[in-house]
Amino acid sequence: MKCLPMKKALPLILLSCLFLCACGKSPGASSANAPKASVSSEKSTEKGTWDNTPKVLVPSADGTESYTCDAATIDASNSSSGYIIVDYHGSNDKVKLQITGPDSITYTFDLHGGSEVFPLVAQSGSYNVSVFENVEGTQYASILSQNIQVSITDEFGPYLYPNQYVNFNADSxxxxxxxxxxxxxxxxxxxxxxxxxxxxxxxxxxxxxxxxxxxxxxxxxxxxxxxxxxxxxxxxxxxxxxxxxxxxxxxxxxxxxxxxxxxxxxxxxxxxxxxxxxxxxxxxxxxxxxxxxxxxxxxxxxxxxxxxxxxxxxxx
CATH class of the missing domain: 3.10.620.30 (C8orf32 fold)
Structure with a gap:
């Protein structure tokens, strides 16, 4: 585990994976009040055989495998279930997280303070997880970086738990x-x-x-x-x-x-x-x-x- 000082500012390439232009007007949609797609009005009035009880999985930072520095903690205790929890408790206003999995694709997230859940979507293998604080402009310094060996035991785990992007709980x-x-x-x-x-x-x-x-x-x-x-x-x-x-x-x-x-x-x-x-x-x-x-x-x-x-x- 490395906890690097902020003396050397490292440029952080921010991958634009949010949707500034992502959801522009669809072809054929004339206005926000465009007619909705028609669906069948037929609906059963009897209980089906599907068990509709909500199954809300709750991520946990157990502390059995964690890496920390003064401002941040990476908890990989349940990485086998397909997620990690990152807790930023520093004072910097602009903080980024980067996760690079065994497929070599780098995901960049904003950290907002407190514990946040992030999925491990490249399945089993070595993940590099790094936390960066802003120095000035677009310059960021790595304050915590860790290579984590992950063995996923449930391939569907990342797609059943909540995470920063699909953030729900039992009361949602x-x-x-x-x-x-x-x-x-x-x-x-x-x-x-x-x-x-x-x-x-x-x-x-x-x-x-x-x-x-x-x-x-x-x-x-x-x-x-x-x-x-x-x-x-x-x-x-x-x-x-x-x-x-x-x-x-x-x-x-x-x-x-x-x-x-x-x-x-x-x-x-x-x-x-x-x-x-x-x-x-x-x-x-x-x-x-x-x-x-x-x-x-x-x-x-x-x-x-x-x-x-x-x-x-x-x-x-």
Whole structure:
């Protein structure tokens, strides 16, 4: 473990993985009040066989494997479950975390003080985790850097626990709504479809927010859920919350759909595997269709994308 002094300022290359232009106006969407996608009005009135009890996993910093310096602590006690917890308790206003996994992809996050959870998405192997404090301008100094050997015992762990981007707890409003929507379901496919239909019929895309959102923005899931409006990042975080707490592994993904920088989700369906890009199920086959495009158009079928159209850059 290294705890480097701030004497030597190191330039920190900040990867732009948030959505300054990510959620621009979708083709065919004429306004924030564009007609919603139509869905079937038929709904069972009887309890399905799906266990809709919320399954809210709680990350824990046990202290059995931790690395620390004066201003920060990295707790990797439960890295086998696919996450670490970083606690910044210093006084610097601009603090960054970088995680580089065995796939050599570097993720950069803002730290906001206190304990925050971050997923380990490159599976097992060596991860470098580094905390940087701002010196001046765009110059940052490393104050804590550690190589951590990770052996993931549950490949779905990173996509079931909450983290900084998909931040929920047992009291989150979206968790209870996800349970309500799953009440009538009898399979994971039905749960996904029910959550998907709820989002595209009840949420309105916020074009002003998309045009003005700043780097470092994180979804407030309760706020987004209460206001029923948001950008693609918000849609994805709320849906991921609903599905993760129904024990359905769900990835929040960021990348490109055509030329649009965008956010969507992928889900793991039993006996099918990972379905990349949020999906529409017609009873026999799956079609790729992400919820932002669906909710902002009166003809969501126009936005069905091929798997190759979704270019994933980051996974959370």
């Amino acid at each position: 409003l979206a968790v209870q709504k996800g349970s309500d929507l799953a009440y009538y379901c009898s399979s994971d496919t039905e749960v996904v479809e029910s959550v998907y239909n709820y989002i595209i019929t009840n949420f309105k895309y916020d074009y002003d927010k998309a045009a003005n959102v700043k780097s470092g923005y994180l979804p407030d899931i309760d706020k987004v859920f209460t206001e029923n409006t948001g950008i693609c990042f918000d849609y994805a975080a709320v849906m991921a919350t609903m599905l993760r707490t129904q024990a359905i592994p769900t990835r929040l993904e960021v990348g490109y759909v055509g030329e649009e920088y965008h956010a969507w989700i992928s889900t793991y369906i039993n006996d099918v595997g990972w379905i990349n890009g949020i999906i529409e199920f017609n009873g026999s086959t799956w079609n790729l269709l992400d919820p932002t495009f669906a909710s902002t158009s009166d003809s969501p079928k126009d936005f069905i994308a091929k798997d190759s159209d979704y270019i994933t850059k980051y996974v959370y």
